[in-house]
Amino acid sequence: MRAGGLKHRITLQRYEQSQGPLGEPIKCWVDYATIWAEVKGISGRELLATGSLSSEATVRIWIRYRSDVKQxxxxxxxxxxxxxxxxxxxxxxxxxxxxxxxLLCKGGVANG
Structure with missing residues (x-):
């Protein structure tokens, strides 16, 4: 992999559960790595549902190999x-x- 193509900065996040101060479960996205990547858009579309306009984008991201990146x-x-x-x-x-x-990724409509 050529380092010259890795010109975008990304942060990898995973969904984790922890405990709050009262012992209640808290689920949130946690950053676990900020790395260099190559990000290229593949496609995009706009959706009109229930009277509101939403958009969705599909991107392809290349990074150096990591075993901790999962679907x-x-x-x-x-x-x-x-x-x-x-x-x-x-x-x-x-x-x-x-x-x-x-990494084949989607963002926009259901990325929450």
């Missing part, structure tokens, strides 16, 4: 133009040599 985690893309886009990881596909990892 169901999410990526926060730290773009300089916006405060950050959130993409849910649909698939994490390693290459044959396990040097890079391709």
């Amino acid at each position: 169901g985690h999410r990526v926060k893309y730290l773009s300089p133009a916006v405060s950050g886009d959130i993409y849910g990881i649909e698939a994490a596909l390693p290459d044959n040599d396990r040097t890079s990892l391709e």
Whole structure:
């Protein structure tokens, strides 16, 4: 994997459960790594449902291989133009040599 293509900064997040001060369960997204990546848009669409307009984007992200990235985690893309886009990881596909990892992600409608 060429380092020159990894020009975008992303943060990997996973959903964790912890305990609050009163012992109540708290579920939240927790950052576990901020790394360099290559982010490319694949497709996008807009949906009109129940009178509101929503958009959905599909992106492909390449990173150096990591064994801790799983389907169901999410990526926060730290773009300089916006405060950050959130993409849910649909698939994490390693290459044959396990040097890079391709993340197929969706964001927009159901990325919460």
